[in-house]
Amino acid sequence: MKQERSQALFEEALRLLPGGVNSPVRAFGAVGGTPLFIDHADGATMVDVDGNTFIDFLGSWGPMILGHAHPDVTAAITGAVAGGTSFGAPGELENRLAQLIIDRVPALEMVRMVNSGTEATMSAIRLARGYTGRDKVIKFEGCYHGHGDSFLIKAGSGALTTGVPSSAGVPAAVAGETLLARFNDLDSVQALFQAQGSEVAALIIEPVAGNMGCIPAGAAFLAGLRELCTQHGALLVFDEVMTGFRVHPQGAQGLYGSTPDLSTFGKIIGGGLPVGAYGGRREIMQQVAPVGPVYQAGTLSGNPLAMAAGCATLALCDGNLYAKLEALGRRLEDGVRKIIRRGAGELSMNRVGSMFTIFFTGRDVAGYADVLGCDTDRFGRFFHHALEKGIYLPPSQFEAAFLSGAHTEDHIDQLLAVLADFLKGEH
Ligand code: KE4
Numbered sequence: 001m002k003q004e005r006s007q008a009l010f011e012e013a014l015r016l017l018p019g020g021v022n023s024p025v026r027a028f029g030a031v032g033g034t035p036l037f038i039d040h041a042d043g044a045t046m047v048d049v050d051g052n053t054f055i056d057f058l059g060s061w062g063p064m065i066l067g068h069a070h071p072d073v074t075a076a077i078t079g080a081v082a083g084g085t086s087f088g089a090p091g092e093l094e095n096r097l098a099q100l101i102i103d104r105v106p107a108l109e110m111v112r113m114v115n116s117g118t119e120a121t122m123s124a125i126r127l128a129r130g131y132t133g134r135d136k137v138i139k140f141e142g143c144y145h146g147h148g149d150s151f152l153i154k155a156g157s158g159a160l161t162t163g164v165p166s167s168a169g170v171p172a173a174v175a176g177e178t179l180l181a182r183f184n185d186l187d188s189v190q191a192l193f194q195a196q197g198s199e200v201a202a203l204i205i206e207p208v209a210g211n212m213g214c215i216p217a218g219a220a221f222l223a224g225l226r227e228l229c230t231q232h233g234a235l236l237v238f239d240e241v242m243t244g245f246r247v248h249p250q251g252a253q254g255l256y257g258s259t260p261d262l263s264t265f266g267k268i269i270g271g272g273l274p275v276g277a278y279g280g281r282r283e284i285m286q287q288v289a290p291v292g293p294v295y296q297a298g299t300l301s302g303n304p305l306a307m308a309a310g311c312a313t314l315a316l317c318d319g320n321l322y323a324k325l326e327a328l329g330r331r332l333e334d335g336v337r338k339i340i341r342r343g344a345g346e347l348s349m350n351r352v353g354s355m356f357t358i359f360f361t362g363r364d365v366a367g368y369a370d371v372l373g374c375d376t377d378r379f380g381r382f383f384h385h386a387l388e389k390g391i392y393l394p395p396s397q398f399e400a401a402f403l404s405g406a407h408t409e410d411h412i413d414q415l416l417a418v419l420a421d422f423l424k425g426e427h
Contacts, residue, residue: 001388005049006037030396031380036387041068043406046392054392055411059402061394062210062242062267065325065354066316067406073271076312080305088299093307100314101269101277105250107259111279112288113302117241117266118146120276121204123288123296124262125150127278128202128235130294131287138192138203138234139163140183142368144211145204145239145264155180183209183367184217186224197232202262204237207252210400211242212371213357214350222258229261235284241266241276242400245317247353255352271313273306321405325354328403328412332356335416344423346375354403358382358419371398378426385422391415 013020021027021035028035036048044067046056056068066073080093094113102108114120125137125148137150145151149170153163163178165171179196182188183205193200203225209215229236238260240251245268248255253263262280269275279285289295300306329351336349336358346362359365360378379397386393391414394401403412 001052002050003034003036003052007034009037009049010034025394025396025399028395030376030398031383033384035395036392043067043069044404044408044411052390054387054390055407055414056392057401057403057415058392058394059404060267060272061399062246062355062402063270063272064402064404065246065268065321066271066313067404068272070271070313070316070406072316073309073312076271076308077273077305080308083304085305086300086303091302091304091307093304093311094302097269097275097307097310097314098277100311101265101279104245104314105253105263105279107253107261107263107281108279109282110285111265111277112285112296113307114276114278114296114298115274115300115303115306116146116276117239117264118148118276119298120241120264120266120278121145121151121237121239122148124237124264124278125202125204126296127284127288127294128237128262130292131284132201132233132235134199134201134234135177136179136196136199136201137177138179138181138189138200140181140205140209140368142183142212142215142371143204143206143209143239145206146241149174150178151204153178153180182369183212183215184221185367186221186228189225189228193228193232193234197234200232200234202235202237203229204239206239206242207256207258208243208247208352208355210355212368212398213359213365213374214352214355214400215357215365215367215371216350216352217256218366219256222256226258226260235261235280237262237264239264242355243352244268245314246355246402249317249319249322252352268313268317269310270306271309273303273309274300275303275306275310316405322353324405325403328407328409329354329356331409332403332412332415335412336419339416339420339423344420345426347423355400356403357397357400360397382419382422385425386415386418389414389418389421391418
């Protein structure tokens with residue numbers, strides 16, 4: 001595969017940007033090789049600067065549920081841009097997108113728009129702390145909620161899994177306010193609440209994890225989290241930045257029938273433009289400035305172009321789209337399971353709707369410990385085998401892949417053929 005232009009641009013980028021990228025996972029560190037510079041994309045395909053065409057199963061890490069350059073989204077943005085790009089004052093489109101989100105998620109009475117998923121989760125935790133007057137936060141090993149200090153935490157050696165920084169620059173004092181539990185392990189949560197429940201402001205979870213690969217939470221586990229949070233007066237926060245309007249018209253909370261106290265969103269609600277949001281019951285959200293004491297702000301929050309793209313995207317997230325995504329996802333999963341049954345090699349798969357991960361392990365993957373058993377070198381070889389065959393997957397075993405309304409059965413069959421070919425080549 002020709003890569004001269006990507007290589008030249010990457011060498012230039014290495015002089016300009018840390019690691020040559022504006023977000024670490026794009027640097028191909030987990031799979032090796034030179035990251036491809038994308039020139040343009042349309043529907044389910046992306047074309048790089050060397051003219052290589054790929055079926056895109058990354059979908060920009062989740063936002064592109066309609067596929068790239070959907071004409072309605074493009075028209076909404078170009079229509080809005082003619083009227084100016086930012087005013088720093090309220091605009092009607094902010095009401096429109098807020099209403100679209102609130103109408104779809106029963107647990108929401110109010111939302112606040114921000115510019116990224118990280119801003120949404122950071123703000124939701126600050127709000128939970130302000131609302132409860134408590135400082136501790138419980139999160140789960142393997143879940144990612146953006147790069148806020150309270151989330152860049154790994155389990156410490158302490159008996160109560162008090163957090164320690166997983167990144168330089170995170171103060172130990174901040175890390176000490178984060179407690180770590182194990183995904184799909186209610187006992188690990190119960191132990192934390194029993195020991196420090198009166199200090200816990202919030203428990204935050206990806207209801208379908210996407211950042212250790214795709215791992216759905218068990219329904220009983222989520223129900224148990226709801227009970228524990230209610231019992232101890234902590235807020236239950238669903239981080240739906242990835243799952244929101246991805247796995248169900250009402251997000252994962254609709255899929256599971258759960259009712260979190262706060263929810264965070266991103267990705268799809270911006271249709272590819274920078275948008276995040278957090279929301280919940282009115283009595284909680286009224287604690288947010290300027291009406292309440294919890295401060296949060298942003299120059300470009302509610303930006304008219306981003307609002308236009310989000311409104312156009314959500315308007316098309318209808319029953320037909322979710323039915324199509326489920327049919328395509330089922331076709332893919334059936335195909336992978338058939339390959340697994342043929343005993344082609346140690347392989348596992350999780351899928352929720354149009355979000356999935358193929359794991360290179362022989363074990364079922366229900367939590368972080370299972371993921372750590374994956375053969376990441378084998379995944380790297382598969383990633384590059386697929387790339388050579390015109391298939392663009394997330395460049396890490398610990399990520400979720402996505403389908404869009406622009407994918408077809410033929411795209412699914414091409415991915416299945418590439419997987420089967422790779423496994424055959426291993427023997
Ligand atoms: P952003 O700040 O990247 O918009 O959102 C942070 C975030 C919050 N919560 C969840 C559940 C998320 O998945 C994310 C971001 N997801 C990653 C993909 N693993 C974005 C890709 C990247 O970091 O470049």
